[in-house]
Amino acid sequence: MTDRHNELRVEQLTKAYGPEAPVLRGVDLTVPGGTLAAVLGPSGCGKTTLLRIVAGFLRADAGTVALDGRTVAGPAVHLPPERRRIGIVPQEGALFPHLSVARNVAFGLTGLDRGERRRRTQDMLDLVGLAGHGDRMPHELSGGQQQRIALARALAPRPALVLLDEPFNALDSALRVGVRADVRAALRATGATALLVTHDQQEALSTADLVAVVRQGRIAQCDTPHDLYRRPADPWVAGFVGDAVLVPGEVRGGGSTAITPLGTVTLAAPPQGRSTGTVVLRPEQLRLADASTEEGVRGTVRDVFYYGHDAKVTVAIQGLDAPVDVRVAGPLSIVPGQEAAIRVTGEATLHP
Incomplete structure (x- = not known):
């Protein structure tokens, strides 16, 4: 109340x-x-x-x-x-x-x-x-x-x-x-x-x-x-209040999922109107794994920024003009030039 x-x-x-x-x-x-x-x-x-x-x-x-x-x-x-x-x-x-x-x-x-x-x-x-x-x-x-x-x-x-x-x-x-x-x-x-x-x-x-x-x-x-x-109101708000991963998406499955260059992503809420738009994710929602043993979208590591408690890894993905940022916690053994697999966790928002 x-x-x-x-x-x-x-x-x-x-x-x-x-x-x-x-x-x-x-x-x-x-x-x-x-x-x-x-x-x-x-x-x-x-x-x-x-x-x-x-x-x-x-x-x-x-x-x-x-x-x-x-x-x-x-x-x-x-x-x-x-x-x-x-x-x-x-x-x-x-x-x-x-x-x-x-x-x-x-x-x-x-x-x-x-x-x-x-x-x-x-x-x-x-x-x-x-x-x-x-x-x-x-x-x-x-x-x-x-x-x-x-x-x-x-x-x-x-x-x-x-x-x-x-x-x-x-x-x-x-x-x-x-x-x-x-x-x-x-x-x-x-x-x-x-x-x-x-x-x-x-x-x-x-x-x-x-x-x-x-x-x-x-x-x-x-x-x-x-x-x-x-659940940011739009991509600008998403980018202003924190690091954001912005990728194009097309709605499937009655509005519950979107197809993106990072794979199929679960949406927090069905979008109103158009079936295509920008999908907003956070870097900590992306999981990085060894491409030789794990499933996921393949990418190439461009750079690694180490902060002690965690690290930011930029990964180039086919079909995206700009690399995506992945936030990784704990010890890190990955290096630039290495192939990696990316999987998305959690829910995303889609904006026309």
């Missing part, structure tokens, strides 16, 4: 920076209460503009934004940011350098007595794993600690929505994973509704409950990470 408490609902939102510069072209997005949603897209697709309109920093040309059942932006309605009950975690934390950690966290706690402010601040420091750091100054903290404090500051006033504007960009890759996990845990602990804006596919898929992919000012697909990856 959908939780409508603190639900974010965006309907038919449009915004242009001039007559020939449309940025948002009728965006519809619903984020149920308590959900962490990621807005994912390439640079210039409109995701930052969407965040700024939701926050109240920009006015939309048309459409509405409602939060917790209250319209905060729409025709003749524009609540200022401070009246929207929205917390913001900007890039690089943006802490006040002249205030201690505790005073940063307590900054938005108005209308509370001193004791309650102190308790709420301590609760937030405990939540983000930085109890005992209240007397420190921001410059004494690491980048990851600063982002945790920025989150604590955003959560302290119990906002209806938390906006996270690419908050992990300034962190190195090893630190980023840990901070992302901590931020997600803190949001879930408070039951907060949150919107994360990012261009990092791995970040969106591993962090969010719901992912909205933006393409040229429109939502191309909004789904759970699993369904977005396994």
Whole structure:
């Protein structure tokens, strides 16, 4: 059952920076209460503009934004940011350098007595794993600690929505994973509704409950990470959210299978309309075997990219203009120039 408490609902939102510069072209997005949603897209697709309109920093040309059942932006309605009950975690934390950690966290706690402010601040420091750091100054903290404090500051006033504007960009890759996990845990602990804006596919898929992919000012697909990856709306979405193997296919067997240069492939759902199109697979769905002993479509190994935990093998297949990528786990003995057999596992999607 959908939780409508603190639900974010965006309907038919449009915004242009001039007559020939449309940025948002009728965006519809619903984020149920308590959900962490990621807005994912390439640079210039409109995701930052969407965040700024939701926050109240920009006015939309048309459409509405409602939060917790209250319209905060729409025709003749524009609540200022401070009246929207929205917390913001900007890039690089943006802490006040002249205030201690505790005073940063307590900054938005108005209308509370001193004791309650102190308790709420301590609760937030405990939540983000930085109890005992209240007397420190921001410059004494690491980048990851600063982002945790920025989150604590955003959560302290119990906002209806938390906006996270690419908050992990300034962190190195090893630190980023840990901070992302901590931020997600803190949001879930408070039951907060949150919107994360990012261009990092791995970040969106591993962090969010719901992912909205933006393409040229429109939502191309909004789904759970699993369904977005396994059942992309079209080949562009498939290639944007991960490595994709795209091959031509013709539907057979009443729509349950497709004939492709990689053999017969099972389809996740019968396609509507046309019987030919592009079949989308993932590299980990392809199995590589010794061509002299195993059955499968024959190909020639072009290159091997070894990553330690797994490897990517590119294989040339007769009938395909470009080699396909195969993801192989564990020890690898195959070399370029070797003949290999490929078999497809799992289900694919077909797009006209």
